Amino acid sequence: MTESIQAAYRQILLDLGEDPDREGLKDTPGRAARAMQYLTRGYHQTLDEVLNGAVFSSDNDEMVIVRNIELYSLCEHHLLPFIGRAHVAYLPDGKVIGLSKVARIVDMYARRLQIQENLTRQIALAIQEVTGGRGVAVYINARHMCMMMRGVEKQNSEMSTSVMLGDFRSNHKTRDEFLQLIRTPSAY
Missing domain, CATH: 3.30.1130.10 (GTP cyclohydrolase I, C-terminal domain/NADPH-dependent 7-cyano-7-deazaguanine reductase, N-terminal domain)
Structure with a gap:
């Protein structure tokens, strides 16, 4: 699931007109995907x-x-x-x-x-x-x-x-x- 979320964040950066391969954004899709999973971890708890x-x-x-x-x-x-x-x-x-x-x-x-x-x-x-x-x-x-x-x-x-x-x-x-x-x- 992390990979698909990461790909979605990469696409969002592209759609915003950013270059996801530039130094400051290179690892952002992965970090954002992990952050979103953490911020929504309640879905995986009972x-x-x-x-x-x-x-x-x-x-x-x-x-x-x-x-x-x-x-x-x-x-x-x-x-x-x-x-x-x-x-x-x-x-x-x-x-x-x-x-x-x-x-x-x-x-x-x-x-x-x-x-x-x-x-x-x-x-x-x-x-x-x-x-x-x-x-x-x-x-x-x-x-x-x-x-x-x-x-x-x-x-x-x-x-x-x-x-x-x-x-x-x-x-x-x-x-x-x-x-x-x-x-x-x-x-x-």
């Missing part, structure tokens, strides 16, 4: 692989939050990056997952061609599936290069999306607690 068995029994029934998970994705409309932070919470119901697994789930879905709305929902549904929790909340705030580098060129624009499942959707106090906690400055 939830089971990402979890790697890190689901544990727990008596905890209080909110678990992982804040400020940086994410990097590619807009499926322009193949330009969007960069942001995800905040993920769940209400355990007998089991919890390893802390790093929350970030790995975010990465697995972010490392695909995406729109932020779908990314937010995919993360929430995956956390719900693996924890069986009473509720899941995901909030993402990101800056989209397709808004900043082209089109309307709005440098300070940000997009926020949220998905609330279970108790986070039905109980406004739980939802409000989550939103307050993710906005509270860190002690670090």
Whole structure:
């Protein structure tokens, strides 16, 4: 697959009027192909692989939050990056997952061609599936290069999306607690 992606990048350079054989571009098609495979590696991961068995029994029934998970994705409309932070919470119901697994789930879905709305929902549904929790909340705030580098060129624009499942959707106090906690400055 790398060879066909590499050939496509070479053709793009030619179509742009560049010489893909000049010194600065000679290895660019190969580097770009490897970079694209890395940036979209989420297509080759599964939830089971990402979890790697890190689901544990727990008596905890209080909110678990992982804040400020940086994410990097590619807009499926322009193949330009969007960069942001995800905040993920769940209400355990007998089991919890390893802390790093929350970030790995975010990465697995972010490392695909995406729109932020779908990314937010995919993360929430995956956390719900693996924890069986009473509720899941995901909030993402990101800056989209397709808004900043082209089109309307709005440098300070940000997009926020949220998905609330279970108790986070039905109980406004739980939802409000989550939103307050993710906005509270860190002690670090």
